[in-house]
Amino acid sequence: MSKRCKVDDFPVNLLALLPPDAWDRLSFEEQQALLPDLPPLDGWWDLSGDDATAENLRQLFRGGNFNFGNPLMSFYFPSESRTRARAAARAAFDARKRVFTKQLLQSIIQNRSQCLKQVLPADELALNPELDISVIPPCKATVDDVDHSLFLAIRLALTASGHGVAVDAVAAYVETHAPRTIPPIS
Numbered sequence: 001m002s003k004r005c006k007v008d009d010f011p012v013n014l015l016a017l018l019p020p021d022a023w024d025r026l027s028f029e030e031q032q033a034l035l036p037d038l039p040p041l042d043g044w045w046d047l048s049g050d051d052a053t054a055e056n057l058r059q060l061f062r063g064g065n066f067n068f069g070n071p072l073m074s075f076y077f078p079s080e081s082r083t084r085a086r087a088a089a090r091a092a093f094d095a096r097k098r099v100f101t102k103q104l105l106q107s108i109i110q111n112r113s114q115c116l117k118q119v120l121p122a123d124e125l126a127l128n129p130e131l132d133i134s135v136i137p138p139c140k141a142t143v144d145d146v147d148h149s150l151f152l153a154i155r156l157a158l159t160a161s162g163h164g165v166a167v168d169a170v171a172a173y174v175e176t177h178a179p180r181t182i183p184p185i186s
Contacts, residue, residue, distance in 0.1 A: 015063050023057040153178035 023031065038053060047055060157173035158165060174181065 015061070018061060020058075020061045022061050023054075150174070150178075150181040153181045 019025070035053070038056070153174045154170060156177070157170045161169055161173065
């Protein structure tokens with residue numbers, strides 16, 4: 001199976017085809033018709049607009065290097081297939097960008113709604129004024145809850161028993177007063 005090469009797939013060296021005085025050979029009307037396609041060059045090399053344009057075109061047709069190469073050295077003629085391919089690639093990129101943005105927004109909204117569904121004690125009070133405030137322990141009481149901390153249970157056993165307490169007495173105190181703090185034996 002042979003692959004056909006299109007003419008517009010390869011760059012053309014226009015400098016080999018155009019004489020250096022190509023711009024000067026154009027009529028005034030043709031030059032004026034092409035001027036809107038040129039970049040504004042006022043002040044380029046400290047020249048006026050017309051002089052800068054003329055010098056730019058002289059350098060262009062003589063093969064001058066414009067710090068990025070001369071565009072006429074490897075000129076691609078625009079083709080309908082290349083234009084369509086670029087438009088399709090841009091449309092595909094824009095579609096992927098829209099899908100990504102939509103998914104990102106959905107993720108943010110979903111995470112926000114999950115966070116809002118979590119009821120915190122202060123939120124509970126704000127949402128339900130009939131709720132008994134004494135039922136909800138303050139944050140300090142929750143942190144210092146002896147039933148959930150083995151360290152706090154041992155500290156309470158030591159302070160309750162006084163100095164010189166035996167290990168067995170501390171273990172017995174923890175087993176009776178804070179049995180949930182004892183880690184399970186695996």
